[in-house]
Amino acid sequence: MPPTHAQVKALHEATRAAASTFSSYNFRQYFLRRADEVFAPALAALGDTPPAAALAAAKAAGRAPNEMTPEGLTAFVEEREEALAAIKRAGVTNAMYGGGVKLVVEMPEDTHRWVQYGEGEVLRRGADAGREGARDSNEGGKRS
Known part of the structure; x- marks a missing residue:
């Protein structure tokens, strides 16, 4: 059937x-x-x-x-x-x-922001987003 x-x-x-x-x-x-x-x-x-x-x-x-x-x-x-x-x-x-690290696309919008570093903007995430001297591992990436 x-x-x-x-x-x-x-x-x-x-x-x-x-x-x-x-x-x-x-x-x-x-x-x-x-x-x-x-x-x-x-x-x-x-x-x-x-x-x-x-x-x-x-x-x-x-x-x-x-x-x-x-x-x-x-x-x-x-x-x-x-x-x-x-x-x-x-x-x-x-x-x-699987590991515990989430991608940026999985994070809520309020947990990351773009920050100006010299020539370009870089995404800082989580706890680093609020620290002035913190740099992200994605330092070379620029926002399009």
Whole structure:
């Protein structure tokens, strides 16, 4: 029996939840974006989006639109369940060795500011943002 819309939607949400467990910003954003790209054709085939968007989503995901037959959907769900298990394992490993340093894009706007140093502006973060003599490791970077 082919999977229902609710089953595919639940698998998509579980994949997004597993992707959100990555402590690394780049991995987390990649797997979230990839989950949306991969599930778009299946959700479209089950009536979640208009047909034109379904064709575009299938093309973007590298799948032929005719793969979303009932048999194709069954194979897709089995494939995605295996991928979900792999993402969960990778997320646990990433959390163990992820480190505690966050990227600037992950910080709230009020925790960093641009400071004038000689020729250009440099970003100072966290506790260094308030100290007059503190210099950031990104000293050579200029704000665009």
